[in-house]
Amino acid sequence: MLQMTGVHVGYGRTSVVHGVDIEVADGGVTAIMGHNGAGKTTLLRAAVGLLPVRSGRVSLYGEDVSKLRPHQRVRRGLAYVPQGQQSFGQLTARENLQLVADGAGSAGSSRMADALDLFPALRELLGRRAGLLSGGQRQQLAIARALLTGPRVLILDEPTEGIQPSVVQEIEDAIGTLSAGGLSVLLVEQHVGFALGAAGQYYVLESGRVTRSGAGGADQEADVRAAMAL
Numbered sequence: 001m002l003q004m005t006g007v008h009v010g011y012g013r014t015s016v017v018h019g020v021d022i023e024v025a026d027g028g029v030t031a032i033m034g035h036n037g038a039g040k041t042t043l044l045r046a047a048v049g050l051l052p053v054r055s056g057r058v059s060l061y062g063e064d065v066s067k068l069r070p071h072q073r074v075r076r077g078l079a080y081v082p083q084g085q086q087s088f089g090q091l092t093a094r095e096n097l098q099l100v101a102d103g104a105g106s107a108g109s110s111r112m113a114d115a116l117d118l119f120p121a122l123r124e125l126l127g128r129r130a131g132l133l134s135g136g137q138r139q140q141l142a143i144a145r146a147l148l149t150g151p152r153v154l155i156l157d158e159p160t161e162g163i164q165p166s167v168v169q170e171i172e173d174a175i176g177t178l179s180a181g182g183l184s185v186l187l188v189e190q191h192v193g194f195a196l197g198a199a200g201q202y203y204v205l206e207s208g209r210v211t212r213s214g215a216g217g218a219d220q221e222a223d224v225r226a227a228m229a230l
């Protein structure tokens, strides 16, 4: 389980996240929703160690990882797919994956096969430069690459943002498959309907504070939308 307890995060003199508590249960999806600028990405970056927590604690399966560097958290099973379909544009899709698979030792090739089973369309594109892929294909590549580290908790920041609808469905299906297979997924998502449908637990973040949380489920959508004034 990933837990963030009383977490404060900021930039310079600005405080952005003010004492947030969240729990990502084992298996299943935990969703974080909130308006632009609410602090969702800032919170995720603190979870994975790209920003320090100013106070509070991040723990992974009971271990305090608050002071660990990002690569040390990856080794303990935390993987992060940032917003924006990031990849090494000059490298082929295969090379993008191989960079991580090589570091995974003997597990690398079986994880690669599993990741490509999840996103079969990528198999046809392995020889293409990542910079020439569509946004949706690059997002699939980024998720596949994160899976090659063998995570127990996968953190996804707006994985369907700016992606054509046909691929959105493939990505949503993949998230469902991964969580059904036992992976814990922490999902930041603007699509409230999808997020609540997929999530066992949800949080709404506003101005750096959790203003609402509860069990997920499509039946929560109207209440959450009303609370978020969507």
Ligand SMILES: Nc1ncnc2c1ncn2[C@@H]1O[C@H](COP(=O)(O)OP(=O)(O)OP(=O)(O)O)[C@@H](O)[C@H]1O
Pocket (backbone or CB within 6 Å): 011, 014, 016, 034, 035, 036, 037, 038, 039, 040, 041, 042, 043
């Ligand atoms: N590198 C930075 N330096 C200073 N302030 C930042 C930095 N990154 C983000 N912020 C500020 O922190 C606040 C929260 O931003 P953050 O990106 O975490 O929000 P978000 O909820 O993820 O928004 P979005 O949905 O637009 O991605 C915003 O006011 C933003 O301007």
